[in-house]
Amino acid sequence: IAGITQAPTSQILAAGRRMTLRCTQDMRHNAMYWYRQDLGLGLRLIHYSNTAGTTGKGEVPDGYSVSRANTDDFPLTLASAVPSQTSVYFCASSEFGGTGGEQYFGPGTRLTVT
Amino acid sequence: GQNIDQPTEMTATEGAIVQINCTYQTSGFNGLFWYQQHAGEAPTFLSYNVLDGLEEKGRFSSFLSRSKGYSYLLLKELQMKDSASYLCAGMDSNYQLIWGAGTKLIIKP
Numbered sequence: 001i002a003g004i005t006q007a008p009t010s011q012i013l014a015a016g017r018r019m020t021l022r023c024t025q026d027m028r029h030n031a032m033y034w035y036r037q038d039l040g041l042g043l044r045l046i047h048y049s050n051t052a053g054t055t056g057k058g059e060v061p062d063g064y065s066v067s068r069a070n071t072d073d074f075p076l077t078l079a080s081a082v083p084s085q086t087s088v089y090f091c092a093s094s095e096f097g098g099t100g101g102e103q104y105f106g107p108g109t110r111l112t113v114t
Numbered sequence: 115g116q117n118i119d120q121p122t123e124m125t126a127t128e129g130a131i132v133q134i135n136c137t138y139q140t141s142g143f144n145g146l147f148w149y150q151q152h153a154g155e156a157p158t159f160l161s162y163n164v165l166d167g168l169e170e171k172g173r174f175s176s177f178l179s180r181s182k183g184y185s186y187l188l189l190k191e192l193q194m195k196d197s198a199s200y201l202c203a204g205m206d207s208n209y210q211l212i213w214g215a216g217t218k219l220i221i222k223p
Contacts (some may be wrong), residue, residue, distance in 0.1 A: 040215055041215055042118060042201070042203075042212070042213030042214050042215045042216065043157070043201070043203075043211075043213040044213070045210060045211070048210070058210070090156060090157070097209065098208075098209050099209060100144050100145045100162070100164060100205055100209065102147075102159045102162065103159070103211070104159070105156035105157050105158070106156060107155070107156050108155075108156055
């Protein structure tokens, strides 16, 4: 592994189902982020974590939850998917949270909720 | 509120120069980022400006004016592989990135 991996690459999900998007980084970065990207809109922050054991809400957290049990993994869970959650989801990391610094992005998960 | 504005789409010719503008309004300011995103791929970092002026990195340069809330990305000697979306993002007082919708750059031979 080099960088950030996400799984699955794409998924079609029935409304009302529960889904966890996985994200793993091997750069030992302290901070991790989940964004969604929709056509015509900028990336929007869902949740973030500045260090293992802590999480925070971003701009659009409703309907999503995260956990950060260790440095490497930052899963995003949709408890009961709705069609408006159809989007491309990107996980990102940076060396430190709460400071300026480059964010590195995973390849994304394309999610379609029907 | 917080807002990032950039043109939706631009077209340029291979070998030419193009300037992509971005205006920003953030709660506090901790820098301005530019990312490149090819279709179907992840964004990748291009540049970061926190002080006024021009930062040059090979064929790409980025400029910042904090008093005007303005930045631009300058791409020189355009190549076909530069066809991509260019994302402008401002970092607010909480060190969160506020993203523009991106400028799709089309390069024609």
